[in-house]
Amino acid sequence: MKxxxxxxxxxxxxxxxxxxxxxKGALAANCRVITEHLFLKKNxxxxxxxxxxxxxxxxxxxxxxxxxxxxELIDADVIVLASPVYFFSISSQLKLFMDRTYAAIEKIKNxxxxxxxxxxxxxxxxxxxxxxVIEPIQGFVRCFENTSLEKVICCxxxxxxxxxxxxxxxxxxxECGASL
Numbered sequence: 001m002k003x004x005x006x007x008x009x010x011x012x013x014x015x016x017x018x019x020x021x022x023x024k025g026a027l028a029a030n031c032r033v034i035t036e037h038l039f040l041k042k043n044x045x046x047x048x049x050x051x052x053x054x055x056x057x058x059x060x061x062x063x064x065x066x067x068x069x070x071x072e073l074i075d076a077d078v079i080v081l082a083s084p085v086y087f088f089s090i091s092s093q094l095k096l097f098m099d100r101t102y103a104a105i106e107k108i109k110n111x112x113x114x115x116x117x118x119x120x121x122x123x124x125x126x127x128x129x130x131x132x133v134i135e136p137i138q139g140f141v142r143c144f145e146n147t148s149l150e151k152v153i154c155c156x157x158x159x160x161x162x163x164x165x166x167x168x169x170x171x172x173x174x175e176c177g178a179s180l
Contacts, residue, residue, distance in 0.1 A: 001180055004076035005035040006069070008083040008094025014118040014164045018155060018173045019082040022116065025177025026078075034072045038093035041065050046096045053103035066100045074104055078112045078180060081137060085119035085156075088132045098140050109145035113137070114176060118164070119156045130154070151176055 003026045009015035016037070026033050038044070045062040052061045060067060073079055081098070083090040101108060115137045117130075134152065141149045153176060155169035164170055 001029075001031045001078065002076045003031045003033045003078045003080065003177075003180065004073045005033060005080040005082065006038060006073075006094060006097055007035065008038045008081070008091035008097070009118075010039050011037055013084065014155065014158050015082050015084045015116060017164050018116050018118060018153065018169055019080065021170055021173035022080055022082075022114070022153070022177040025174040026180050027177075029178050029180045031078075031177075031180050034076070036069050036072070036097075038091075038097055041069075041093075044093070044096055044100075047099040047102060058103045058107070060100065060103050066097065067103075069097065070101055070104050073101065073111075074107045076111060078114065080114045080116060081140075082116040085117055085121070085133050088129060090117075090133060090136055095136065098136070101140075101143075105143055108143075109147060111144065111147045112150045113141050113147060114151045114153070115149065116153045116169075116173065118154070118158055118169070120158045121156060 007016055007019050023033050043064040044066055045064050050061055083094045141147050153169050153173050155167050
């Protein structure tokens with residue numbers, strides 16, 4: 001099984017640590033895992049809705065690192081989208097990547113999606129307003145044939161938590177990856 005992980009978070013931050021646990025679980029289940037840390041990509045441009053990709057068999061006008069990542073996503077059985085919650089939404093890096101998959105919308109199908117989110121804010125606020133965070137992910141998943149959002153792993157209250165490794169989300173992420 002091939003797993004593609006797009007991490008829209010800084011390296012070694014809370015979101016990245018939970019994504020790493022998922023990856024460890026998936027590797028334990030003998031999955032092939034491709035991980036892209038979107039913050040580390042130096043050459044990513046946002047979609048400008050020029051429709052060039054539709055006229056040119058999916059080729060974007062931007063000559064950057066994104067098409068290679070999209071090909072990895074197309075070839076995957078499972079994709080993991082991981083993002084911290086920045087001001088009640090996903091990171092701009094993850095959103096940019098999601099927008100650029102428009103070039104391959106007909107090729108992305110039969111994929112299971114897992115979403116990982118962390119936030120500093122209090123869970124009593126996030127639980128009520130989390131729909132604002134998950135709506136872009138749900139909309140993204142609905143764009144593709146026979147694709148489903150299978151699991152959401154969340155961890156909030158990180159502004160006061162001492163250690164992400166002691167949260168339920170940390171162990172749930174490993175178990176989720178290991179169950180593939």
